Amino acid sequence: MAIIETTEYVLCRANALTDLVEVLRLMNRSDEAATTAEEARRLYETKGNVAAVRNLERLLDELPAAKPLAR
16 A cells, blocks of 8 residues: 555545455455545545445445444
C-alpha cells in the first residue's frame, strides 16, 4: 500500500483499498477489513462516489463480525 499512498489519484487509492478489504475478508480478518473500508469510504466520499460507498457496505455485510461503516 505504500506505493499507492503516494499517488494523487484518489479513486485509484480507494479502489486499491477496496481490493484489500476483499482480501482481508477472505482471510477472516474482519476488524482490519472494516478499518480499511473506512479509509476507502473516506476517499470515495471526497470524490462524491456514492455508488462505491454502497458497494463497500455490501462487501462489509459479508463479514462475520464487521464494524459498521460510520455515518
